[in-house]
Amino acid sequence: MLxxxxxAVASFVGGIMAGAPDGEQLSGAELPHKFxxxxxxxxxxxxxxxxxxxxxxxxxxxxxxxxxxLPWATGYAEVINAGKSALNEDQACCEVIVVKKRPGGSSTxxxxxxxxxxxxxxxxEGLGLRxxxxxxxxxxxxxxxxxxxxxxxxxxxASRLLQQHIIEQLQDVLDVLRNLASLPPTVLGExxxxxxxxxxxxxxxxxxxxxxxxxxPGSPCTPPPRFFTEKKIQHxxxxxxxxxxxxxxxxAQIEREKAVYSISGGxxxxxxxxxxxxxxxxxxxxxxxxxxxxxxxIPVSSEFTPESExxxxxxxxxxxxxxxxxxxTHLEFxxxxxxxxxxxxxxxxxxTMTGWAYKTIExxxxxxxxxxxxxxxxxxxxxxxxxxxxxxxxxxxxxSNIYIKPFLSCCPEVKVYNLTQYEHGADDVLVMGTDGLWxxxxxxxxxxxxxxxxxNCDPDDLHRYTMAAQDLVMxxxxxxxxxxxxxxxxxxxxxxxxxxxxIPLMYGNRQQ
Numbered sequence: 423m424l425x426x427x428x429x430a431v432a433s434f435v436g437g438i439m440a441g442a443p444d445g446e447q448l449s450g451a452e453l454p455h456k457f458x459x460x461x462x463x464x465x466x467x468x469x470x471x472x473x474x475x476x477x478x479x480x481x482x483x484x485x486x487x488x489x490x491x492l493p494w495a496t497g498y499a500e501v502i503n504a505g506k507s508a509l510n511e512d513q514a515c516c517e518v519i520v521v522k523k524r525p526g527g528s529s530t531x532x533x534x535x536x537x538x539x540x541x542x543x544x545x546x547e548g549l550g551l552r553x554x555x556x557x558x559x560x561x562x563x564x565x566x567x568x569x570x571x572x573x574x575x576x577x578x579x580a581s582r583l584l585q586q587h588i589i590e591q592l593q594d595v596l597d598v599l600r601n602l603a604s605l606p607p608t609v610l611g612e613x614x615x616x617x618x619x620x621x622x623x624x625x626x627x628x629x630x631x632x633x634x635x636x637x638x639p640g641s642p643c644t645p646p647p648r649f650f651t652e653k654k655i656q657h658x659x660x661x662x663x664x665x666x667x668x669x670x671x672x673x674a675q676i677e678r679e680k681a682v683y684s685i686s687g688g689x690x691x692x693x694x695x696x697x698x699x700x701x702x703x704x705x706x707x708x709x710x711x712x713x714x715x716x717x718x719x720i721p722v723s724s725e726f727t728p729e730s731e732x733x734x735x736x737x738x739x740x741x742x743x744x745x746x747x748x749x750x751t752h753l754e755f756x757x758x759x760x761x762x763x764x765x766x767x768x769x770x771x772x773x774t775m776t777g778w779a780y781k782t783i784e785x786x787x788x789x790x791x792x793x794x795x796x797x798x799x800x801x802x803x804x805x806x807x808x809x810x811x812x813x814x815x816x817x818x819x820x821x822s823n824i825y826i827k828p829f830l831s832c833c834p835e836v837k838v839y840n841l842t843q844y845e846h847g848a849d850d851v852l853v854m855g856t857d858g859l860w861x862x863x864x865x866x867x868x869x870x871x872x873x874x875x876x877x878n879c880d881p882d883d884l885h886r887y888t889m890a891a892q893d894l895v896m897x898x899x900x901x902x903x904x905x906x907x908x909x910x911x912x913x914x915x916x917x918x919x920x921x922x923x924x925i926p927l928m929y930g931n932r933q934q
Contacts, residue, residue: 456683457578462514464491464498478505481899481907485892489884493518493563494929497887497922499895503858504907504917511570512856512919513581513689521592522559560596563696564588567709567921569856571806573686576676576813580689587671588695591664661697662836665704669812673832677815688813691834692723692854694923696930699842701852704834706810708857713839713927714869715850721865722837722852726810728793728800735802735809735829736773739792747824750803751789759787792829798861802829810834846927849876851887854925858918859898862909871897872924891924 461467461475466487475484485499492498493516502510564585570577669691676685690707703711705723713720728735732754739745739752746752755770756778764787767780781787795801802809803819803826810831817826853868863871875893879886900907900915907915 453682453684455575456679456685457582459509459574459578460513461510462498462500462516462581464514464516466491476502476509478502479902481902483892483895483899486888489888492516494926495884495887496565496926497889497891497924499888499891500921501895501899501919503919506917507573507919509574510919511574511577511687511689512858512921513568513570513574513577514921514923515564515566515568515581515585516923517564517585518561519564519585519589520559520561521589521596523596524593560592560697562588562592565694565854565923565925567692567854567856567923568689568812569707569709569858569919569921570689571687571808572814572817575684575686577687577689579676579679579685580672580691580812583675584668584672584691584693587668587675588664588693591668591671592661592697595660595664657698658700658702658838661695661700661702662838665693665695665702665836666833669704669706669832669834673812676813680815685813688811688815688817688830690808690811690856692856693834694852694854694925696841699840699930701839701841701930702836703839704836706812706832706834708808708860709855710857710860711852711854712865712868713850713852714872715844715846715927717869717873719865719869720839722839724835725857725860726808726831726835728802728807728809729796731809732793733773733776734831735792738829740773742828745825745828746789746792747819747822749789749819749822749824750792751787752792753787754791754793755787758791759783761788764788802826806830841927841930846930848881848926848928849873850927851876851890852923852925852927853894854923855894856919856921858916858920859894859922861918862898862900862913862916863894867897868894887924887926891922894924895920895922 461472461484464486465484467475467484475482481501481504483499483501486492486497489495489497496516498514498516500510500512500514566581566584568577568580672691679685690709691705692707692709692711693702693704694711695702695704701722703722705711706726708725708727709723710721710725711723713722724730736752736754739750743752753770753772755768759768763783764785766783768783768787769778770781770787771778790804793800793802794804798807801807803824805819805826806814806817809829810833812832814830815827817830818824819826851872853872855868859868871894872890875890876886879889897909898916898920900909900913907917909915
């Protein structure tokens with residue numbers, strides 16, 4: 423078992439690139455790719471430029487050629503890793519999408535196109551659309567980062583298709599809202615200056631959403647007397663649910679299509695959606711997003727790692743011990759238990775505990791811990807260092823038939839930031855980055871870098887956000903010296919793929 427674990431850890435750290443292309447098993451590598459490897463479409467790179475971008479020695483930083491390719495003058499920059507994998511396993515997507523009601527009001531997904539994409543409009547302006555227009559539909563802005571591992575296949579697929587699943591889920595919400603004629607129009611966001619709060623009147627009731635609405639159009643609905651209290655559901659909860667279900671549907675599609683396409687590895691996913699005046703940040707993995715407002719740092723995502731999700735993983739192992747394959751224990755100890763310690767007492771903790779206690783060591787405790795290592799070296803079953811994301815359906819503990827996917831969740835955590843509650847200046851931004859950025863720079867260092875750079879730029883220069891993203895990626899990558907890539911204070915720079923969005927928030931206020 424120990425040899426197996428060492429081999430698994432070495433393979434993971436090395437990028438899992440040995441064997442078949444993109445880390446896929448031979449049978450999978452023989453299948454056609456659903457989508458070819460690519461860089462983000464909005465970069466507008468030629469095949470030659472994509473090839474040059476894969477130089478692991480020079481590590482050129484790629485930026486937008488035209489700021490008008492992304493809404494809100496969003497800045498973007500990326501760089502490939504220092505040789506961990508043959509390809510850049512990060513992927514990115516950004517679109518302005520109009521979600522339209524399905525033809526005929528069908529409640530099932532339509533096979534006809536249901537969204538118009540506008541990725542080349544300046545700052546998303548000129549759409550000429552109202553977010554609650556019956557004829558045009560609901561507008562939402564979409565930014566996404568995907569960090570692949572064990573190949574780029576899952577990340578490429580998610581970058582192409584996740585937004586389609588979000589569209590379908592929002593259509594279901596749109597249909598429900600449009601058919602609730604008895605609810606006030608504010609549910610659809612027709613009062614952009616209104617600040618919704620939990621428990622306010624801007625809510626759907628569970629019963630109304632199930633049985634339809636009664637009463638005259640535009641008039642409040644008076645439900646019949648009930649012997650139970652109906653649960654009020656805020657409209658933002660419907661958007662959150664749409665994002666959560668879209669992630670689940672995307673993960674299921676990857677699993678389903680692995681039988682006919684070569685879809686290597688898995689990926690983390692970080693999505694920001696701007697809908698009806700609010701930013702919805704959905705994160706599954708260890709990428710991160712922060713808001714910088716008036717110099718203040720506001721975290722809007724949480725990383726999901728073996729350490730942060732220890733109790734969830736241990737509970738799953740406790741409830742379903744067969745998933746551990748008889749080789750792992752759900753308990754955690756400060757170090758590996760040795761055979762000569764059986765019968766002695768040692769500190770431990772399980773899924774019910776945040777603190778530590780003593781237990782008498784038994785033979786079963788000699789099994790390898792479900793979670794082992796600290797910080798970035800922590801692994802689930804000595805194999806993978808993230809606990810949420812898409813794909814990884816075939817991932818097993820090295821040289822075994824123990825599947826790891828049951829412990830990996832595709833469900834994102836969704837946090838909401840209401841743009842209408844604040845006036846944002848030109849230097850107030852949301853920064854999205856894959857873990858290659860955050861591994862070497864703290865929130866404070868990122869905020870200082872972005873704030874100081876923007877302060878020295880012309881406020882009317884829309885290219886300033888792309889240049890700030892380029893500067894941020896450069897700081898995290900560092901410069902190549904005799905001892906590798908180095909950043910300030912001779913610290914080790916990031917050897918991972920790095921992708922960064924810098925989204926100016928003042929444009930969100932202008933959309934209201």
